[in-house]
Amino acid sequence: MGRIDLVVPAHLVAGLRIPALAITTGQPDNAWVDVPISGWAFLRRPAQRLPLDPRSARRARRYVQLAPWRLPISLVIFLVLAVVDDRSGHTISDAAMVAVFVPIGVLSRPSLGGQLPPQTPSRDQHGNLRIPNLPITVAQQWMNLNPGVTTTDKPTPRPYARSFYASWSAGLILAAVTLGLALANDGRENFILLWSAVPVLFVAGCAAALKMIPPGYIHLERGNDQDRRQP
Incomplete structure (x- = not known):
């Protein structure tokens, strides 16, 4: 269909x-x-x-x-x-x-x-x-x-302008770095979920940054087997 x-x-x-x-x-x-x-x-x-x-x-x-x-x-x-x-x-x-x-x-x-x-x-x-x-x-x-x-x-x-995703990306990555530094330097054993939030925030920031790229801008094309065998 x-x-x-x-x-x-x-x-x-x-x-x-x-x-x-x-x-x-x-x-x-x-x-x-x-x-x-x-x-x-x-x-x-x-x-x-x-x-x-x-x-x-x-x-x-x-x-x-x-x-x-x-x-x-x-x-x-x-x-x-x-x-x-x-x-x-x-x-x-x-x-x-x-x-x-x-x-x-x-x-x-x-x-x-x-x-x-x-x-x-x-x-x-x-x-x-x-x-x-x-x-x-x-x-x-x-x-x-x-x-x-x-x-x-x-x-x-995309439903929002590129500036929207740029702002969120910068904010999320900054939050990840700030939280990571705070946890690493507070001199105590912190709750594991707080540490888990660091990579989550960082990955979310990277995902927001990728949304600044127009949809369909990146194409991944695979050649057929015959093309790959050619020198």
């Missing part, structure tokens, strides 16, 4: 007419779900109501219900462990860490914690709505019902 991205101009989003075909499979057997389009896991709004196949709909609803709670629960657990570690003066055992974080990892599985479909829409800097990876037949139905809606095979543009 051929697939393509659909682009809805900003001025057409409010009055959008959506065909009753699942954007995931193209089948008429569907369920309507409010799919978040913010890009942030803990935000349920804004959302776009879309038809999904029953399996994807169940996972999307479960994700929408649970995702906003994952971050605050993880932060609370982190703070509790940090306080216990600081007050008791003893390093928390590996077994205790496993007992706490394994359930969180289990809930991250799509079959349990839910998952948004690959067709989750997003908005660009101009407010245009982009729905990726639609079956071509479904995309054609959208265009028939909504003149002005188009398709594209170009890479999805």
